[in-house]
Every structure is written in structure tokens, then in C-alpha cells.
Amino acid sequence: MTPDYAGLFSALRPEISLVLGALLVLGLDLTLYRRHSPGGRLQLALWVGSLALLTAGFQVWRAEPGTVFGGVLIIDQLAMASRLGVLGLTLLTFGITQGSPARRQPAEYVAIMLLAASGLLLMAAAQQLLLAFLALELASLSLYVLAGFDRTRPESAEAGLKYFLFGGMAAAFLLFGFSLVYGATGSVELTEIARQIAAQGSNPLLVVGLVMVLVAFGFKVAAAPFHLWAPDVYQGAPAPSAALIASASKLAGFTLFTRLLWPAFGAAAGSATWLNSGAGWFRAVAALAAVSLVLGNVAALAQTSLRRLLAYSAIAHAGALLLGVLAVGSAGPGPLFYYALTYGLATVGAFGVIAVMETAGRCERITDLAGLHRRSPLLAGCLAIFILSLAGIPPLAGFFGKLTVFSAALHAGGIRSPAGGLAVLAIALSAVALYYYLMVLKQALVAGPADGAPPIKVPRAATLALVTAAALIVWFGMNPSALLGLF
Amino acid sequence: MADSLFYIFAFFTVACAVGVVANRNAVNGAMCLMLCLMGIAGLFVLLDAYLLAALLVLVYAGAVVALFLFIVMLLDMQGGVKRPFKKMTAVASLASLGLMLVGVSMLGSRGHLATLPSPAAAAAPVGAVLKNYAELLFTTYLLPVQVMGFLLLIAMLGVIVLSKKFEGMEDIK
DSSP states (O other): OOOOHHHHHHHTHHHHHHHHHHHHHHHHHHTTTTTSOHHHHHHHHHHHHHHHHHHHHHHHHHOOOEEETTTTEEEOHHHHHHHHHHHHHHHHHHHHHHHSOOOSOHHHHHHHHHHHHHHHHHHHHBOBHHHHHHHHHHHHHHHHHHHTOOTTOHHHHHHHHHHHHHHHHHHHHHHHHHHHHHHHHSOSBHHHHHHHHHHHOOOHHHHHHHHHHHHHHHHHTTOTTSOTHHHHHHHHSOHHHHHHHHTHHHHHHHHHHHHIIIIITGGGSOOSSSSOOOOOHHHHHHHHHHHHHHHHHHHHHTOOBHHHHHHHHHHHHHHHHHHHHHHHHHHOSHHHHHHHHHHHHHHHHHHHHHHHHHHHSOOOBGGGGTTHHHHOHHHHHHHHHHHHHHHTOTTSHHHHHHHHHHHHHHHHHOTTSHHHHHHHHHHHHHHHHHHHHHHHHHHHHTSOOOTTOOOOOOOHHHHHHHHHHHHHHHHHHHOTHHHHTTO | OHHHHHHHHHHHHHHHHHHHHHOSSHHHHHHHHHHHHHHHHHHHHHTTOHHHHHHIIIIIIIIIHHHHHHHHHHHTOOOOOOOOOOHHHHHHHHHHHHHHHHHHHHHHHHOOGGGOOOHHHHSOOGGGSHHHHHHHHHTTTHHHHHHHHHHHHHHHHHHHHHHOOOTTOOOOO
């Protein structure tokens, strides 16, 4: 093979712009802006960072589809859409950062977010096990630092440490699993792995490797029973970090997961029916989805902390997204992508509201939301849209996400198949979810404010981010084919 | 001959790895880690990957473990107090043992380990010669190597961010 360095360079232009942007942010902060106030430094870092994100978005838009550098990367519809989604969600997170409480080292915060975004972009396009692992680590390592960034609160340190320890364990599982897959198939390229699996069928080495990969991805997307880190991290991490962990990282994670399971291990899926007892990952993923759906929705009922409630709802949504992964085989990646992106938008928005409220005062318990409609009608209105979208109320995007994923799962094998049964379970649990989501809205929209709670002033960038996220949710809900038509 | 050597090295490696986890004294643990890496280097030699074996001994057994030892001795870490035995621990170990037995027996009855194809063994030992190794790093695996560089950059940035001290500001311990 003659290496095509020019092709590699041109395919990597989005990542290169992000990394250059991160270095520029750090460099400017250490030289010209050294003596400015933290607010000014954050302002500059966010401007430069946003510029880098927009440049990267433009490069992704212009990228030519096809495989790159002998199949290391693949630029297809899913990769392109997922990369644009990651960049958009990161941009919204930047808006939230402007509205969240001030912190030390603002430039480093923005730079690490940019590096995390570059890892997520690589994850969305990786087509080789080695690169997939490294991209995942690139993103995860940045997210660990972001989770533990706030050194004035012990909760943040706890979040960072817990995320790091669980993440390190998951990385070990992933690497071990990948090496077993490599041992069983003799290749790290996904296309070659697919050919080998189709030729030799399943063997024990491959099965053990697959189980380990499933464990690692279950951790990455916070699916039960690998969810233990999620509540503590969502609770302790600074709000923008939690938003990035919950949205962009999930979108890229599910893209990579889908690419691994269907194109590469598709032949080892096993059958989609109960009766036939062919072994495969289909049923393992279905079990993960079922446990996540039940545990997430039921545990969320008991939460009094707003962030922990969002964490358990994230676990439940991970279950629904795994259902979307199962449906990819018959319906394509469209429903999964639609669900993941609109879920990400709503979560970024919800954490944005939390961030702004934390600047003004406390926002730990759900009851701290009391009287939000008086204190800031804008925040209350946006929160209503985000929460209702998470609950799946039409005409918001969350409803169509659920509709497309569940109907794709039902079409995959009928109501008697595992996927169909899961869809019915998920629909029933959506009613449970409605209860805890509406409890949040009751505090925000109906309950009166506590004595002496001042009105909340929302910074301009945060307003822009929240309104954009809300508008996108409404627009995608009204016009789902804008996303579903891409695939 | 090669087979028995493989078993010797494999047993040695696993025994040392158990030693790393089981040792209460951190210095002894680090020493076990070094021996474990030596065992892995021996396995690499059996696979004709001489370069990897040498690199493993030089970089990991030489530099990284020495750094571990240095930090352990600098912090003067002693083995902590023995944790009290909990019922939960026993239940968890029994459950995991049972799961593992089920897994192994399933593999034994349903899997066909004997007919395992080994494409890796048929491949030419490219890692044996420095030139092939270098060529792979600059062609097939160029991108992973570059990404690795950024991984180190992030790690460095993260360490600075999480450990830098500021005057006049209180940090949590």
C-alpha cells in the first residue's frame, strides 16, 4: 500500500482545526491575556473555541465521503451527521459555560473541551479497532479532567475520581476484548473482521472478546448494570462538563458502538427471535436495554436531587438507545441518530438551566426550582421544553425519537421478538417516566418562589444557547424528516 | 521445547500478576510488576518479537517501574490496615466464582477450542525486524501513533490543571 498522506490530512482537517484551536486558546491565555480578569479570559477562550468549532463544522460539511488511508477512517452519512451533531452539541455547551459559575483556569477548561471534541470526532469516524480505542481514550481522558475540574468542591473531585476509576476499568475491558477479537480474526480493520467472522462463524475467543466489548460500551453509555458512575458524576461534575458527558459523548459513543456491532460483528448477531437458540450479541444487548430501561425509570422516581434524576433518566434513555442499536439492522441508523441527537439537545439544555441557576444560587434539589417561572420566565419556558421532550410529549423532538425507535424495533421482528417485547416495555415505562418529569415541571412552573429568592439574570451567550437548543427541539419535532431523511 | 517454555513463562507471568494484587506492601507489588513484565518479555521472545521484548524491558521494566518505586518510596506508602472481612465480600466472590465456572463449562461444552483457527500464527513475524516495525508505524498505524501523541498532551494538561497550586486560594484536600 502506498500511504495517502494527503488524503489522511484532508480527512483529518476537522480534528486538526480543533486541536489548533485548543493550542491557540492556551497560547493566547498564557501570553496576551495573562493579566486579564478570569471573565475576560473565559470570553476570549470561548470566542476562539467557537471559531475552531465552526471551522471544524465547515470542514466536516465539505469532506468527501469514502474510506481514508486504507480504511482507518470512514466518512459516510452516519459519520458526517454524527460529527456535525458532536460539534453542534459542543458549541451549545460553550454557551452554557458562559452562564455557569466562574472557575479558575478558564482557558484550560475550554481547551480540554476542544480536545475532547476532537476525540469524539475521531470516534464517530473510526473504522479500525486500534484507532477506535485511542479515540475513545482521547475523549474519556479529557472528560475525566473536565468532571474533576472544580477544585473548590469535594463533590467534583469525587466525580472525577469515580469516573476515572470506572473508566480505567472499562478501558481495560475494551482493550482486552479488542485484543481477543484481533486474536480470533487476525485483523484490526472492521471490514476484514466482518469477512473473517462471516467465513469462520462464531468461536469461543470471539464470544469472550465480544462480551468484554459490550461491558466496556455499557460503561461508556451508562447502561445498567454498568451505570454506577453516572449519578455521582452527573451530580458532582461542573454543569457544562456533565452536559458534554451526557450529550456529545453519548452520541459519538453510540455511533462507534453501532459501527462495531452491525458492520463488523453483524454476522455474530445471532437470531432476533426467542425460539431459535443461536448465540449472538443481539440478546445480550437486548438484556442490557431491558435492565437499563427498568432500573433507570424506577430509580429516578425516588430521586430528590435534580442532577441525580437527570442521571437516572439518562440510564433509562441509554436503554431506549440500545433498543435503537438493535433496530439498526433492519431500519438503518436513522432512528438511533435522531434519538441520540435530540436527547443530547434536551440534556444540554437541562444542564444549561442548572448552570445558570447555580450562578444565581443553589440548584441541588428539585425543590430549589420552585418559583422558576417568576424568577426567570425564559429559563422556566426552556426547561419546560427540554423536560417535555425528554418525557416524549408531541410535538417535541423527544416524541418522534421514541416513535421512530420503537416502531423500528417493532418492525425488526414483530411484537413476539425480543426487540418488539422491549419496545412494549419501553412504552409502558414512558408512562412511569412522565411522572418524575412532571414533578420537576410542577416545581418550576406551579410552585411559588421561596421567600427572598431574587430574579435570575441569564447571560447573553447562555440565553442564545438555551433558546437555540429549545428551537431545534421544536423544529426537529415538527420536521423529523430533516434528520431522518439523511440516511 | 517452545511449548514448555511458553507454559513456564505464562505461569510465571500470571503468578507475578497475582503477586502485584495480593501484596500489601507497595514496594513488593512494584517488584512483582517488574517480574511480570519480564515474563511477558519472555513470551514476546517466543513469538519472535525481539524488538518488542527489548522495548518492554527497557521502557516498562526499566523506566516506568523505577518511577513507580521512586514515587512509592517518596510518599512513604505503607500497607494499609487489613480490612475487616465482610459477608458481602464472601457473597460476591462466591457469585463471581460460580459465574466463571458456568462460563468455563459452557466454553468447554459448546465451544470448540481445539479447532481454533490461528491466523496470527500464520502471519510473518513483522515485528522481529526494526525496519518492518518502523515502516508499519509510519504507514498502516500512522494515525494511531499521532492520536497517541495527543493523548499524552491531554494527560499533561490534565495533570497541570488538577494539581496546580494557587496563592491565596483554598483547595479541598
